[in-house]
Amino acid sequence: MTDIQSLQDPEGLVTGHELSHQVGAEVMIQITDMNKWFGSFHVLRDINLTVHKGERIVVCGPSGSGKSTMIRCINRLEEHQTGSIVVDGIELTDDVKKIDMIRREVGMVFQHFNLFPHLTVLENCVLSPIWVRKEPRRQAEERAMALLERVKIPEQAKKFPGQLSGGQQQRVAIARALCMQPKLMLFDEPTSALDPEMIKEVLDVMVQLAESGMTMVCVTHEMGFAKTVADRVVFMDGGQVVEQAPPSTFFTNPTSERTRLFLSQILKH
Amino acid sequence: MAHSDPPSSDTGFRPIPPQPPPVTVVGPVRWVRDNLLSSPLNIALTALGLYLLWLVVPPLIDWGILTADFVGSSRDDCTSGGACWVFIATRLDFFVYGFYPDAERWRVDVMFAMLAGFLVPQFLPGVSARVRKWLGIFGLTVYPVISGVLLLGGVFGLEAVETGKWGGLMLTLVLSYVGIVAALPIGILLALGRRSHMPIIRTICVLFIELWRGVPLISVLFMASVMLPLFLPEGVNFDKLLRALIGIVMFQSAYMAEVIRGGLQGLPKGQYEAASALGLGYWRATGLIILPQALKMVIPGIVNTFIALFKDTTLVLIIGLFDILGTVQASIVDPAWGRVAIEGYIFAAFCFWVFCFGMSRYSQGLEKKLHTGH
Numbered sequence: 001m002t003d004i005q006s007l008q009d010p011e012g013l014v015t016g017h018e019l020s021h022q023v024g025a026e027v028m029i030q031i032t033d034m035n036k037w038f039g040s041f042h043v044l045r046d047i048n049l050t051v052h053k054g055e056r057i058v059v060c061g062p063s064g065s066g067k068s069t070m071i072r073c074i075n076r077l078e079e080h081q082t083g084s085i086v087v088d089g090i091e092l093t094d095d096v097k098k099i100d101m102i103r104r105e106v107g108m109v110f111q112h113f114n115l116f117p118h119l120t121v122l123e124n125c126v127l128s129p130i131w132v133r134k135e136p137r138r139q140a141e142e143r144a145m146a147l148l149e150r151v152k153i154p155e156q157a158k159k160f161p162g163q164l165s166g167g168q169q170q171r172v173a174i175a176r177a178l179c180m181q182p183k184l185m186l187f188d189e190p191t192s193a194l195d196p197e198m199i200k201e202v203l204d205v206m207v208q209l210a211e212s213g214m215t216m217v218c219v220t221h222e223m224g225f226a227k228t229v230a231d232r233v234v235f236m237d238g239g240q241v242v243e244q245a246p247p248s249t250f251f252t253n254p255t256s257e258r259t260r261l262f263l264s265q266i267l268k269h
Numbered sequence: 270m271a272h273s274d275p276p277s278s279d280t281g282f283r284p285i286p287p288q289p290p291p292v293t294v295v296g297p298v299r300w301v302r303d304n305l306l307s308s309p310l311n312i313a314l315t316a317l318g319l320y321l322l323w324l325v326v327p328p329l330i331d332w333g334i335l336t337a338d339f340v341g342s343s344r345d346d347c348t349s350g351g352a353c354w355v356f357i358a359t360r361l362d363f364f365v366y367g368f369y370p371d372a373e374r375w376r377v378d379v380m381f382a383m384l385a386g387f388l389v390p391q392f393l394p395g396v397s398a399r400v401r402k403w404l405g406i407f408g409l410t411v412y413p414v415i416s417g418v419l420l421l422g423g424v425f426g427l428e429a430v431e432t433g434k435w436g437g438l439m440l441t442l443v444l445s446y447v448g449i450v451a452a453l454p455i456g457i458l459l460a461l462g463r464r465s466h467m468p469i470i471r472t473i474c475v476l477f478i479e480l481w482r483g484v485p486l487i488s489v490l491f492m493a494s495v496m497l498p499l500f501l502p503e504g505v506n507f508d509k510l511l512r513a514l515i516g517i518v519m520f521q522s523a524y525m526a527e528v529i530r531g532g533l534q535g536l537p538k539g540q541y542e543a544a545s546a547l548g549l550g551y552w553r554a555t556g557l558i559i560l561p562q563a564l565k566m567v568i569p570g571i572v573n574t575f576i577a578l579f580k581d582t583t584l585v586l587i588i589g590l591f592d593i594l595g596t597v598q599a600s601i602v603d604p605a606w607g608r609v610a611i612e613g614y615i616f617a618a619f620c621f622w623v624f625c626f627g628m629s630r631y632s633q634g635l636e637k638k639l640h641t642g643h
Binding site (some may be wrong): 051112 | 539
């Protein structure tokens with residue numbers, strides 16, 4: 001664990017990756033000694049993670065390693081039992097008001113899109129701005145259309161999610177999350193449920209989002225994405241953060257034997 | 270979708286244009302061959318079926334229409350040996366209004382007219398969604414209040430008509446309409462309560478549902494009409510119809526709750542999570558995301574409960590209320606008419622069938638309309 005702690009210095013992380021950009025000193029997420037159990041199963045163990053404003057984090061690891069559970073703790077879709085999670089200066093507790101405040105600032109994209117099938121694409125996008133942020137409908141719709149434009153599917157606005165392809169649905173899901181103008185975006189395996197042909201269109205949108213300076217935490221198996229976009233790769237196994245390093249170091253010179261084994265398995269093909 | 274576009278010509282790939290199917294695959298001839306004459310056994314069964322129809326249908330038409338009597342005023346006008354529809358015609362007022370005073374029956378007619386006024390447009394094609402919605406809202410909120418005032422009277426110069434005089438089709442509609450309109454929202458709340466994380470609310474809802482679901486409706490009605498007054502202090506007197514109504518609503522809302530819970534459980538967890546992640550609180554997520562989908566999923570179950578409720582209203586006969594079946598039953602024992610039981614029961618059955626079939630068709634239309642391709 002000690003050598004991992006030393007890697008948390010953000011100044012050292014920005015160097016040497018391909019999309020240069022500004023990582024602020026402001027801390028967006030601070031996870032300290034966080035533990036979580038599902039019943040008696042200890043699923044997350046002593047998680048420590050700091051994410052700065054504008055930083056792009058890719059979380060990877062074998063299935064069952066707790067990576068999805070960890071990012072779901074960040075917007076309280078899962079409850080942690082010990083330790084603390086502070087998002088944008090607000091600590092996550094049982095206080096429902098605080099949870100709602102954080103959820104308003106944190107956008108989330110799911111593996112299975114989770115669009116609302118009874119609403120059109122546009123309605124999916126404007127629902128939360130109208131009901132949670134109390135925006136006028138016209139304003140919400142204008143922004144939604146602009147964002148649908150950005151994810152390159154404005155022509156699908158009046159369709160229902162069930163009429164769209166997987167890649168299109170996931171892009172709508174990204175637009176929907178962005179409609180709340182979040183400060184932070186969480187991606188929970190956004191391309192894992194997609195056909196190979198559609199993965200690229202979603203990744204393109206995510207790269208574009210990263211270029212715009214959005215703070216992002218992505219659980220993904222797309223190592224190409226990690227290499228080009230991430231400021232830091234976090235490797236998890238057995239509910240622990242095993243290693244975190246900038247992609248240049250992570251892929252070429254990992255410190256942990258476990259990471260090396262994982263990389264050798266996924267990069268074999 | 271972009272994927273259905275033909276690829277550009279430089280790839281060398283040419284999709285084959287779609288062709289119409291061969292004539293033997295479609296059309297009535299094909300249908301008959303497939304469904305009636307596909308094997309020797311099926312040919313035999315088809316022949317047997319036709320024979321049975323020939324045995325049953327012609328005599329029925331003969332009895333019910335060809336040799337039946339339609340006009341007249343008493344048993345003596347039924348001479349031709351067929352069905353005596355004269356009986357239904359002369360007793361129709363009783364079947365529709367029960368003992369409601371003659372001079373006040375226009376009030377019942379107004380109630381019927383309003384009911385038709387907002388129900389019929391729901392079935393007509395050219396009516397806009399907005400109009401339908403507002404008519405529906407009227408039917409669920411304003412209409413029961415207006416009807417209640419109108420039928421009860423005692424205000425606005427309307428003569429008071431005690432509920433003991435209500436009867437026939439009108440009573441059936443009052444019981445089932447109130448039952449339906451009240452049982453659905455109470456059922457929704459019970460279903461949500463049963464899935465609540467708050468132990469007290471959950472326990473109350475479970476107890477309520479299991480209690481009402483565990484007893485027969487007849488015993489509920491008996492309790493409401495016979496036992497409840499025993500527990501009430503002297504002088505406090507509930508209207509009998511009101512007691513029956515409360516019993517029916519409690520009973521049916523317990524059933525409704527379980528139907529709706531099925532829909533709530535059938536929703537993927539991701540829908541709840543996406544709603545939470547977007548910052549929608551419990552009530553907004555429930556009202557905007559969860560219920561619209563859950564209710565849509567269980568439309569068949571809900572309508573099933575409605576239809577059962579509609580028919581169960583006949584049980585009020587045992588506590589001395591005369592619904593449409595009750596009025597028919599009271600009439601067929603009239604010695605002046607002789608044997609008219611079959612005509613009476615056919616009429617009652619037909620009335621029930623019309624309403625139940627209407628509900629069934631409406632729900633099918635609703636399912637189709639709400640289907641959004643997932």
